[in-house]
Amino acid sequence: MLREELDLLEELRDGAALREASLKQKIANRHDKKVIKREFEIDSLVLRRNQKDSREGKLAANWEGPYRVLAKTENGAYYLENLYGEELPRPWNAEKLKQYYG
Secondary structure (H helix, E strand, O other): OHHHHHHHHHHHHHHHHHHHHHHHHHHHHHHHHHOOOOOOOOOOEEEEEOOOOOOOOOOOOOEEEEEEEEEEOOOOEEEEEOOOOOEOOOOEEHHHEEEOOO
């Protein structure tokens, strides 16, 4: 009788693993639908997400810029420069950028 319960336990675990995998796939598909894919051309103008400081409070600007796109890396990061030609020290992810219309 104990052997039968052990076999049943394995079947329950397998079923739970299948349900978990299908749920994770559904969640990933739902997330991918909502994600906005952003790509920018070189020399286009973009705004950069502001890194808010706790001293500035909630009324600080959400976006700063405009910046010019210098180059794009293979993994979707962008090198930027301000309009005076000064290059920013590190690349920025496309999720932290948005197109500037000015």
